[in-house]
Amino acid sequence: xxxxxxxxxxxxxxxxxxxxxxxxxxxxxxxxxxxxxxxxxxxxxxxxxxxxxxxxxxxxxxxxxxxxxxxxxxxxxxxxxxxxxxxxxxxxxxxxxxxxxxxxxxxxxxxxxxxxxxxxxxxxxxxxxxxxxxxxxxxxxxxxxxxxxxxxxxxxxxxxxxxxxxxxxxxxxxxxxxxxxxxxxxxxxxxxxxxxxxxxxxxxxxxxxxxxxxxxxxxxxxxxxxxxxxxxxxxxxxxxxxxxxxxxxxxxxxxxxxxxxxxxxxxxxx
Numbered sequence: 001x002x003x004x005x006x007x008x009x010x011x012x013x014x015x016x017x018x019x020x021x022x023x024x025x026x027x028x029x030x031x032x033x034x035x036x037x038x039x040x041x042x043x044x045x046x047x048x049x050x051x052x053x054x055x056x057x058x059x060x061x062x063x064x065x066x067x068x069x070x071x072x073x074x075x076x077x078x079x080x081x082x083x084x085x086x087x088x089x090x091x092x093x094x095x096x097x098x099x100x101x102x103x104x105x106x107x108x109x110x111x112x113x114x115x116x117x118x119x120x121x122x123x124x125x126x127x128x129x130x131x132x133x134x135x136x137x138x139x140x141x142x143x144x145x146x147x148x149x150x151x152x153x154x155x156x157x158x159x160x161x162x163x164x165x166x167x168x169x170x171x172x173x174x175x176x177x178x179x180x181x182x183x184x185x186x187x188x189x190x191x192x193x194x195x196x197x198x199x200x201x202x203x204x205x206x207x208x209x210x211x212x213x214x215x216x217x218x219x220x221x222x223x224x225x226x227x228x229x230x231x232x233x234x235x236x237x238x239x240x241x242x243x244x245x246x247x248x249x250x251x252x253x254x255x256x257x258x259x260x261x262x263x264x265x266x267x268x269x270x
Contacts, residue, residue, distance in 0.1 A: 003248035006031030009082040010247065011127065013065065013074075013119075014093030016043030018192040019142065022236030023090055026244045028056035032088065035078045036060045065093050065119035075126035085130030088247045091120045091164075092142040098153050109156045116160040117167065124171065128180060137180035138247045141168050142239070143258065145188045145266040161186075165258050172256030181255040183246050188262025189226055189233040191216045220263065230263030 015024040016038030028034045028051040036044045036058055044060045051058040059081045063074040079085050094116050099108060131137025143164040150158035164184055171182040196212055203215050220228035239261050245251055260266055
């Protein structure tokens with residue numbers, strides 16, 4: 001299937017590793033010019049070089065999105081990179097903070113919201129007007145299964161992810177009949193290098209083989225810690241493939257949706 005993405009321009013925040021990296025690489029493989037964003041220059045260079053080596057087009061914009069002034073600079077530099085505007089905005093950047101309910105302060109909740117929702121809104125306000133003027137665009141929020149099925153140890157983080165779903169729907173309504181769509185993607189447990197580091201102790205405690213390539217299936221098995229109906233935890237490519245389709249002209253009738261990529265783990269109908 002031709003996704004008709006050749007010549008489109010995308011900003012993927014937090015794309016120096018993990019899910020964001022996979023999204024950037026997959027978009028580029030479909031012909032999209034991609035702006036790699038993050039705080040790690042070496043990681044950004046590595047992803048950009050991988051794209052260029054495969055014949056794609058990539059540029060780098062570094063910046064910490066927790067700083068309001070920096071967000072504005074990231075938006076300006078990203079839009080200038082490929083001719084003054086972008087067609088696709090993937091709001092992926094974020095960090096998972098685990099604190100039990102009664103160990104989280106009100107300041108923790110406010111800080112989580114400010115670091116997650118604030119930059120997302122600021123980038124939308126900066127980038128979407130150009131999409132509206134062009135009559136076409138895609139805004140995609142990378143949320144989480146925790147938005148629909150929160151856990152006590154990630155309460156503040158999960159609440160911000162639920163806000164991302166709400167934001168995506170209200171934005172879709174605001175952009176009605178403009179040619180610009182807004183959707184959210186909610187990954188479940190995705191096997192990134194960071195997750196492997198975090199769960200190594202659990203795997204070794206359970207007496208699993210030292211070969212980490214076997215762990216995704218063991219974690220997702222019926223008697224595993226996650227018991228994913230699909231029989232494994234996810235790979236970054238599972239998310240990237242869906243995001244790339246949503247970013248394409250082929251997805252024009254999907255709007256204001258939350259699409260889960262979790263192997264059936266979250267027990268809800270949406």
